[in-house]
Amino acid sequence: MRSVKKNVLLNPGPATTTDSVKYAQIVPDVCPREEEFSSLLSVVLNKLTKVVSSSEDYTSVLFGGSGTAAVEAVFASAIGDNDNVLIINNGAYGKRMCEIAQIYRINFHEYCSPADEPIDLLKLKKVILEESKITHIAVVHNETSTGLLNDLREIGRIAKELRLTFIVDAMSSFGAIPIDMALDYVHYLCASSNKNLQGMAGVSFVICEINKLHQIKPIRPKVYYLDLFSQYQFFVEHRQTRFTPPVQVIYALYQALQELDREGIDNRYRRYVRSWEELTNSLKEMKIEYLVNDAYHSKIITAICMPTGVKFDELHQYFKDRGMTIYPGKNSDSNTFRVANIGDIDYEDIKLFICYFKEFLEQ
Numbered sequence: 349m350r351s352v353k354k355n356v357l358l359n360p361g362p363a364t365t366t367d368s369v370k371y372a373q374i375v376p377d378v379c380p381r382e383e384e385f386s387s388l389l390s391v392v393l394n395k396l397t398k399v400v401s402s403s404e405d406y407t408s409v410l411f412g413g414s415g416t417a418a419v420e421a422v423f424a425s426a427i428g429d430n431d432n433v434l435i436i437n438n439g440a441y442g443k444r445m446c447e448i449a450q451i452y453r454i455n456f457h458e459y460c461s462p463a464d465e466p467i468d469l470l471k472l473k474k475v476i477l478e479e480s481k482i483t484h485i486a487v488v489h490n491e492t493s494t495g496l497l498n499d500l501r502e503i504g505r506i507a508k509e510l511r512l513t514f515i516v517d518a519m520s521s522f523g524a525i526p527i528d529m530a531l532d533y534v535h536y537l538c539a540s541s542n543k544n545l546q547g548m549a550g551v552s553f554v555i556c557e558i559n560k561l562h563q564i565k566p567i568r569p570k571v572y573y574l575d576l577f578s579q580y581q582f583f584v585e586h587r588q589t590r591f592t593p594p595v596q597v598i599y600a601l602y603q604a605l606q607e608l609d610r611e612g613i614d615n616r617y618r619r620y621v622r623s624w625e626e627l628t629n630s631l632k633e634m635k636i637e638y639l640v641n642d643a644y645h646s647k648i649i650t651a652i653c654m655p656t657g658v659k660f661d662e663l664h665q666y667f668k669d670r671g672m673t674i675y676p677g678k679n680s681d682s683n684t685f686r687v688a689n690i691g692d693i694d695y696e697d698i699k700l701f702i703c704y705f706k707e708f709l710e711q
């Protein structure tokens with residue numbers, strides 16, 4: 349197997365992949381309605397579910413599409429006209445859920461919370477009770493715009509107490525930060541193939557409590573392709589997706605899931621945290637600030653304050669010429685750029701990043 353030029357992607361997905369994941373896409377042509385592909389898909393769905401649940405009460409529903417498709421599927425097909433979703437907005441991805449709700453004319457209440465501080469749970473609960481008709485609550489687990497990690501366990505506790513359906517966008521935490529859907533009382537959890545799973549881009553999925561799926565059957569979906577129940581039912585009956593899946597991306601995902609099994613989620617997160625410590629310790633030494641206190645940081649993506657006088661485009665090009673890709677900031681209140689320490693990279697790559705960063709600042 350010839351090795352492929354390694355680019356260090358410091359953008360928050362698609363992440364750097366192993367050569368074995370890249371090469372797993374090279375397979376004989378196959379019709380995805382054939383038994384061999386059904387078997388592969390069944391294993392993949394099962395492995396995805398097992399990342400966040402050890403029980404038989406949950407299942408994965410997969411779509412071809414980027415991660416946003418999974419979030420959109422939940423909003424457009426699992427929420428009824430008489431429901432009312434409280435969406436926690438403490439960053440760009442929380443805001444995106446509000447935009448999705450708006451497009452589909454879903455009743456929602458936008459709960460704004462500071463972008464760099466934990467959610468005030470007492471206040472959150474008070475607002476839910478005052479609003480009275482709230483039926484669902486939605487939150488982003490790891491806010492990819494800042495690295496703020498929202499506390500699923502505590503929000504889940506509120507959801508359970510108030511009997512709310514709990515929707516989580518776990519796109520940038522899935523596969524690294526441990527989640528237990530039953531313990532955290534999560535009913536729908538959205539993620540994708542190309543972040544911590546270290547697979548190729550093109551697969552998004554929702555892990556659902558099976559009971560909930562049956563309850564949404566009577567809801568009239570607002571979307572055709574991203575209909576969660578129809579996709580689930582079709583797979584139960586035919587072991588196929590309703591429409592053409594990204595075949596080769598799913599072969600790569602299978603390989604990526606095997607590599608996750610081999611490394612283990614805990615070890616993967618440890619590797620990421622080691623990189624993050626390398627990054628933030630160096631930033632502290634360089635007196636460069638980043639958003640969100642370490643105590644509630646996901647340690648997966650960091651929004652770094654742009655040093656005065658530095659233009660993003662110049663910094664980006666400097667790194668790009670050296671095989672590294674940094675990402676623009678997404679926090680409207682501050683001038684930041686982002687560095688994600690996910691994918692098939694480790695602290696040595698981050699050391700090199702810091703080295704280039706210092707070089708750039710000196711010139």
Ligand SMILES: *Cc1c(COP(=O)(O)O)cnc(C)c1O
Pocket residue numbers: 360361414415416417441488490491492517518519520540
């Ligand atoms: C990456 C990401 C998404 C999905 O983005 P796509 O570009 O559609 O893959 C959604 N939510 C969060 C929190 C993310 O990090």
